[in-house]
Amino acid sequence: MQLSKVLREVIPKSLHHLIPDRFEVIGDIAILSIPDELSQYQTTIAKALISQRRSITTVLRRVSKMGGTCRIAGYQPIIGTKTRTLYKESGFRYRVDLSHAFFTSRLAGERQRISGVIRPGELVLVPFAGVGPFVIPVAARGAQVIAIEINPDACLLLRENIRLNHLEDRVAIIMGDASLACRMLKIMSDRAIIPTPYGLDETLIPLSRMVREGGSIHFYTFDNRDGAQERANILSQSGFNVDRFHRCGNVAPSVSRWVYDLTIR
Numbered sequence: 394m395q396l397s398k399v400l401r402e403v404i405p406k407s408l409h410h411l412i413p414d415r416f417e418v419i420g421d422i423a424i425l426s427i428p429d430e431l432s433q434y435q436t437t438i439a440k441a442l443i444s445q446r447r448s449i450t451t452v453l454r455r456v457s458k459m460g461g462t463c464r465i466a467g468y469q470p471i472i473g474t475k476t477r478t479l480y481k482e483s484g485f486r487y488r489v490d491l492s493h494a495f496f497t498s499r500l501a502g503e504r505q506r507i508s509g510v511i512r513p514g515e516l517v518l519v520p521f522a523g524v525g526p527f528v529i530p531v532a533a534r535g536a537q538v539i540a541i542e543i544n545p546d547a548c549l550l551l552r553e554n555i556r557l558n559h560l561e562d563r564v565a566i567i568m569g570d571a572s573l574a575c576r577m578l579k580i581m582s583d584r585a586i587i588p589t590p591y592g593l594d595e596t597l598i599p600l601s602r603m604v605r606e607g608g609s610i611h612f613y614t615f616d617n618r619d620g621a622q623e624r625a626n627i628l629s630q631s632g633f634n635v636d637r638f639h640r641c642g643n644v645a646p647s648v649s650r651w652v653y654d655l656t657i658r
Contacts, residue, residue, distance in 0.1 A: 399441045404434050416442065419489055419498050420478030421450045424468070439471040451475050453491070463544035464495040464590050483508075485529045487554050494524050494547035499642050500588070500613075503652060504530055507586060507611055511536050518582040518603055520571030520596070524550040525564075527586045532563040539580070540564055541571045572596045574603065581605040588613045601632070601657060610655040615644060621651045632658050 397412040404412060411431050417424045423442055427435050439452035451473030459466045468476065468491060476492035482501050489496045504526055511517070513535025519528050522540035524547055532538045532555075542548050548568045555564050569577060572593065585604050589596060594614050604610055610633070616624060618640075625635050634656040642650045 396438060396441055396445075399445065400434075400438065403437055403441075404431070408434075412438070417498055418446065418449065419491070419496060420480040421448055422473075422476070422478045422491065423449045423452045424455055424491070425452060425471070426455045435471050443472065451478075459495060459591070463493075463547070465493065465544075466491070466495070468492065482526070483530060485533070486557050487524055487526060487529070488550050488557065489524055490546070490550060494544055494550055495590075496524055496526070500526065500650075503613075503641050507531070508534050510609075511584075515583040516580070518574075518580075518585040518600070519587075520574055520585070520600055521588050521590055521593075522551060522566075523547050523588075525554045527588060528564055529554060529558050529560060531586065532560040533558065536563070536584075538564045539567065539578070539582070541567045541569060541574050543568065543570050572599065575599045578603065582608065584609045584611075586611045591615055598631075601655075604657050606657050608657050610653075610657065612653045612655060613641070614651055614653070615648055616651055617647050617649070621649075624651075625653065628653060628655065634658055 395414045397409055397414055400412055401409055411428050413425050443449050452471045453468040454471050455466055456469045457467030477490040480487045480489050483505050508530035511531050511534040515536040517531050517536045517538045519538055520541040522528050522542040528538050528540045548566055551566055555561055582604050585600055587600060597612055625638050629635050636654040636656055638651055638653040640649045641652050644650055
């Protein structure tokens with residue numbers, strides 16, 4: 394759906410190029426990024442979105458980027474006030490509260506891809522676990538999962554989501570700093586899934602020490618296209634086989650999220 398087409402008779406033509414056609418839907422909550430020039434039209438924009446997507450009951454405007462240790466963005470309610478919702482993905486259910494824990498629906502394809510390579514019985518490490526979008530499908534495939542998350546509110550939601558999906562016997566939750574995990578845990582996992590927050594790429598090396606030789610790592614980070622290729626070259630010289638890497642979403646005009654599938658040499 395293109396909001397610019399729906400709103401072209403309502404908003405002045407000089408502002409059409411600013412109308413946000415991209416938005417994120419999580420459960421029955423829609424999240425919009427609206428430039429300041431369109432602030433006076435934000436309710437009009439939100440109503441237009443709801444008119445096209447009847448399942449949406451709340452529209453939030455993102456007013457600040459993710460920040461702080463717990464990676465929480467700021468939102469301004471436009472229509473509705475709630476930030477807690479039930480999100481469904483690939484047959485799993487997740488309780489999400491955007492005011493207390495980070496969550497994005499934009500990695501749904503990646504989460505399905507990764508769960509598809511899991512073998513029953515694997516021990517899988519998931520740092521920066523959040524409310525569990527990587528944890529739940531991997532555990533459902535028969536893996537034993539160690540999930541690490543520093544945000545206490547996210548840990549509570551993760552525990553709730555484990556119960557909601559009946560996976561209590563397959564997931565252990567550790568509330569703590571994932572960058573210090575190698576000091577806290579003396580384990581060797583078969584695989585690590587690392588959805589790295591922006592600016593924490595240095596955690597890859599200490600976390601990789603918790604994966605056995607021949608084990609796999611799925612490392613998510615942010616870069617431009619040239620930087621992504623350069624990173625692949627550096628990783629291949631740093632004890633990893635780079636089996637593949639690909640872009641999995643834009644986050645800014647020149648910055649994308651990338652995933653590297655690595656094998657420990």
